[in-house]
Amino acid sequence: MLPERARIGLIEDDPVMGGSILQRLELEGWHVTWWHSGGEAINGISAVSGALDLIVCDVRLPDISGELVFNAVAKIPNAPPFMFVTGFGEVDQAVRLMRAGAVDFMTKPFAMDEFLRRIEAGRRTTNAELRLKGYFLGESRAIQSVEDLLHRYARHDMPVLITGETGAGKEVAARLLHQISPRSSEPFVSVNCAAIPAELLESEIFGHEKGAFTGAQRRHLGYAERAGKGTLFLDEIGDMPLSLQAKMLRLIEEGSFHRVGGEAPVALGARIVTATHRDLAVRGGATGFREDLYFRLAVLPVTIPPLRERLEDIAWLLDRFLENAVSRSDVRIRGFSALAEEAALAHPWPGNVRELRNRVERAVALSTSEWIMPCDLFPEHAAVSASFAPLADVRDAAERRQIERALEQTGGQIAKAAGLLAISRTTLWEKMTRFGLVEGPRSES
Numbered sequence: 001m002l003p004e005r006a007r008i009g010l011i012e013d014d015p016v017m018g019g020s021i022l023q024r025l026e027l028e029g030w031h032v033t034w035w036h037s038g039g040e041a042i043n044g045i046s047a048v049s050g051a052l053d054l055i056v057c058d059v060r061l062p063d064i065s066g067e068l069v070f071n072a073v074a075k076i077p078n079a080p081p082f083m084f085v086t087g088f089g090e091v092d093q094a095v096r097l098m099r100a101g102a103v104d105f106m107t108k109p110f111a112m113d114e115f116l117r118r119i120e121a122g123r124r125t126t127n128a129e130l131r132l133k134g135y136f137l138g139e140s141r142a143i144q145s146v147e148d149l150l151h152r153y154a155r156h157d158m159p160v161l162i163t164g165e166t167g168a169g170k171e172v173a174a175r176l177l178h179q180i181s182p183r184s185s186e187p188f189v190s191v192n193c194a195a196i197p198a199e200l201l202e203s204e205i206f207g208h209e210k211g212a213f214t215g216a217q218r219r220h221l222g223y224a225e226r227a228g229k230g231t232l233f234l235d236e237i238g239d240m241p242l243s244l245q246a247k248m249l250r251l252i253e254e255g256s257f258h259r260v261g262g263e264a265p266v267a268l269g270a271r272i273v274t275a276t277h278r279d280l281a282v283r284g285g286a287t288g289f290r291e292d293l294y295f296r297l298a299v300l301p302v303t304i305p306p307l308r309e310r311l312e313d314i315a316w317l318l319d320r321f322l323e324n325a326v327s328r329s330d331v332r333i334r335g336f337s338a339l340a341e342e343a344a345l346a347h348p349w350p351g352n353v354r355e356l357r358n359r360v361e362r363a364v365a366l367s368t369s370e371w372i373m374p375c376d377l378f379p380e381h382a383a384v385s386a387s388f389a390p391l392a393d394v395r396d397a398a399e400r401r402q403i404e405r406a407l408e409q410t411g412g413q414i415a416k417a418a419g420l421l422a423i424s425r426t427t428l429w430e431k432m433t434r435f436g437l438v439e440g441p442r443s444e445s
């Protein structure tokens, strides 16, 4: 039973569906307000918005779409979380709604117990508790909305495709998705498809039977089987050979696979999460990736923004990695100098978070003071400035040389040398003093 009489808003035009949801929710202790059309719901919600713990909304309504209701309600202060109920063909729309902020969706027909579990997870108090725990991936709004999306995806079993530049944190996101999912006590198995030779990848993922090929002396369980009911994370999926892509497609469509050399199908219990730094959505097979497989993998998509687009995370990550590196060494470092932080903010971070972590670890090893300086984080800039003179120095050296020549030609006579150089005597004298060319008393002749 619910700790308090929680309030739910139901937007459903089908009297049979709405009636059975209402009856079950009331039995479970929810207080339900039922609206039969979108317009009716918008008016009704405005009056009680703050008091509602959750809204369950059908995507297809007789007057306006559930999406329009959601967009209108989202503008109301203290709007309640939305969970959508959709037909099978409306999954794309439901995913779009989740990306826009809906907490969850369920496809009809659904089992009532699963529905109750999901509304309990999506209701307002649960969200508030999540916030209190704070964010894990970073401080920027961009990464926090990624994290919010992962929380919404975590309750589903559909494949997730994580895209983003190299080193941006795709695997970290996949691990977080696993940890916050109901599968968290099961294994998380990570496979880097680019790191395993193409000819071995199939038997590494699907396993093989004894005698399947020369050297296969025993049955070998692949990653798909070792992941059990947990998460199978396939990194660099864009590098998967075409022959294996066909098998992946079958795995997703049929929910089972064959070990190499095996005859009986093995059921896949794990959720598939994939990642790539490539744009696999390019049409016409230009990427060498099957379009049909792409759509199967990208049912729930999420993109990790590059570090240069989330500057607020830079200082946060610097501190995190510094703390970590210092705790593993015996150096005493108090933090980053303001100049080092400024340099970090201006850097484009082509290697993203991985580059930042490596730079911090190297800086801790190199630093000779208690404060990390720009040259500790970016030693290559220090090397460049040592070998490459600033413009002002080059200009000074050229002026000095020309003044020396003029003085030589005029036998050290300032007035004549100034004439040759087309500057005033005073200016020449000042420059000679600055360049250390003045010896003995000044000659005005």
Ligand SMILES: Nc1ncnc2c1ncn2[C@@H]1O[C@H](COP(=O)(O)OP(=O)(O)OP(=O)(O)O)[C@@H](O)[C@H]1O
Pocket (backbone or CB within 6 Å): 136, 137, 138, 164, 165, 166, 167, 168, 169, 170, 171, 172, 173, 235, 275, 277, 353, 354, 357
């Ligand atoms: N939000 C984060 N908090 C702490 N560490 C992070 C975060 N994001 C990434 N990292 C660290 O940065 C490094 C790279 O992260 P990760 O392997 O997840 O990136 P990736 O996008 O999967 O990279 P690749 O494209 O090379 O596979 C790892 O050491 C990881 O621990």
